[in-house]
Amino acid sequence: MWPNHERVIPQAFAGSGTSVVAARAHSVEPSGNGYLYGYEVDTVDRTGQRATVLTYVDTGGAHDQNSAIVTDPATGEPVSVWAYPNDPGLPVLPQVTYRDAVAELLAGVGMPVTDPVLSVAAYRPGKRAVVRVDAPERVLFLKIVRPHRVAPIVETHEQFVAAGLPVPRVLSSRGDGLLVLERIRGVPAGSRITEIADDPRFVASLAALTGRIATVPMTQQARADAMDHADWHRRTLVAALPQDAAEVDELYDAIGRRSVGWGAATKQVVHGDLHLEQVFVDEDEPWRISGLLDIDTAGWGFPVRDVGAVVAHLVVTGLWHRSRGDAERGAAAERLADAVARDWVARNPGEADRIGPAIGAQLLAHAGGQATTGSENGIRTARQLLAATRAALAEPTPTVPSDGVLRPRSAPQV
Numbered sequence: 001m002w003p004n005h006e007r008v009i010p011q012a013f014a015g016s017g018t019s020v021v022a023a024r025a026h027s028v029e030p031s032g033n034g035y036l037y038g039y040e041v042d043t044v045d046r047t048g049q050r051a052t053v054l055t056y057v058d059t060g061g062a063h064d065q066n067s068a069i070v071t072d073p074a075t076g077e078p079v080s081v082w083a084y085p086n087d088p089g090l091p092v093l094p095q096v097t098y099r100d101a102v103a104e105l106l107a108g109v110g111m112p113v114t115d116p117v118l119s120v121a122a123y124r125p126g127k128r129a130v131v132r133v134d135a136p137e138r139v140l141f142l143k144i145v146r147p148h149r150v151a152p153i154v155e156t157h158e159q160f161v162a163a164g165l166p167v168p169r170v171l172s173s174r175g176d177g178l179l180v181l182e183r184i185r186g187v188p189a190g191s192r193i194t195e196i197a198d199d200p201r202f203v204a205s206l207a208a209l210t211g212r213i214a215t216v217p218m219t220q221q222a223r224a225d226a227m228d229h230a231d232w233h234r235r236t237l238v239a240a241l242p243q244d245a246a247e248v249d250e251l252y253d254a255i256g257r258r259s260v261g262w263g264a265a266t267k268q269v270v271h272g273d274l275h276l277e278q279v280f281v282d283e284d285e286p287w288r289i290s291g292l293l294d295i296d297t298a299g300w301g302f303p304v305r306d307v308g309a310v311v312a313h314l315v316v317t318g319l320w321h322r323s324r325g326d327a328e329r330g331a332a333a334e335r336l337a338d339a340v341a342r343d344w345v346a347r348n349p350g351e352a353d354r355i356g357p358a359i360g361a362q363l364l365a366h367a368g369g370q371a372t373t374g375s376e377n378g379i380r381t382a383r384q385l386l387a388a389t390r391a392a393l394a395e396p397t398p399t400v401p402s403d404g405v406l407r408p409r410s411a412p413q414v
Helices: 005-013 093-097 099-108 147-162 189-196 200-213 230-240 242-259 303-323 327-347 349-371 376-394
Strands: 018-031 034-045 050-058 068-072 077-083 117-124 128-134 139-145 170-174 178-182 268-270 279-281 289-292 299-301
Touching (some): 099 128, 147 170, 230 242, 230 349, 242 349, 242 376
Antiparallel strands (some): 034 050, 068 077
C-alpha cells in the first residue's frame, strides 16, 4: 500500500523553511523488508523560489542523518523520507553532484580536470548512480554504488576485460562506493534503432556478444531478475490495477507453470540486465557492437532471460516512441524485438518454449513500473503491456502472419 504521502511528505519537510505544494508518484521498488516509493515533489521556499525535488519514502528501514523519520498515518508505522542526492544507501552521492567537489576528487586520484560539466546518466535509488563528467581534458563516468559492492564490481570488470569484452576499465575506486570508469567507444544502440532494426548483422553481433559473455570465468549468480521477483511484481501490479487483478494473476500463473521445469544445467554466465541502452555500437557501422555497460549484474543465470529482457525493453521502447508520435522508431523497435526473439529460437530450438515466459515476466515488471505512477499515461501503457504479455505467451515461437505483414509477437497490435 502506498504511504499517505499528502501527510508524510509535508511532515518530512516541516521546519526546513520549504513548503510542499504538490507531489506525484514516480516509482516503487523493493527495499529491505518494505518498499521505496519515489515522488516528484513541488516545493516553494520562504523567498518564493520554486523547485521540484526527487523525494523517497522508505518503509524498509534504510535511513541516515539526512533522513527524516515520520509516522505514516495510514499504517501507524515509522517511515524514512529523504531527498536526492542524500541517498542513505549511496553515501558518496552528494559529493559527486557538485563541480568543485568532483574536480577535487579527480585531482586526488591523478586525473585532474578543469571546468567539469556534470550530468546524471543513471540513477537507481539505494542501488547505484552514474554521473558523467565532461571536461576539456577527458570524459569520465563516476559510478556510485553501495560501499560493499566496490570490490566485486572491480573484479567483474577485470574478468570481462581479460575475456576480451568491450567494457569500460575501472580507472580508480574507493571503499566508500566510488568507481571512476573510462568512456567506451560508440553510441547507445537504442539511439540507432532505425538503422539496426532490419540489419541481421546487428542481431548476429548481439548473439556473439552473449556468447562471449558466457566465456567469462565467473562463479557468482547473476542478479535476481523479474522472474525471481515475480511475487513482488505481481502484488505491486495487482495493487496498482485492481480491476485487472484476475488477468494479472492468470498471466503470472501461466509464466509460473511454463518455467517451473527449468533446470540448472542450462545456465551460463549472463549479463543479468541486458537491453539496448547497455549496448554501444559503432557510429559509422551501427550493426557493430563496440561497448557493453553495467555488468554489475553479471553471473550464472538462464540465457533466455537476457534475451527476454532485451525483447521486453524493445517493446516498451516501441510503445514510448509511438506515444510521442514517432511511429517509425516505434515500429523499428518492434521489428527488432521480433528479430532478436526469432534468432534465439533458431539457435535454441530445444528451448523455444522458454522465450514467451522470459519475455512475459519482464513485460509485467515494466507494466508494474508504469501502473504505480498512477498517471493516465502510465495506466494506459501498463494495460498495453498486459496485452503484450498475452501475445508473448500465446505462441511458442514467433511467426509471420499469412498476410505477410510482420507484427510483433510480443507487442499489442497498434
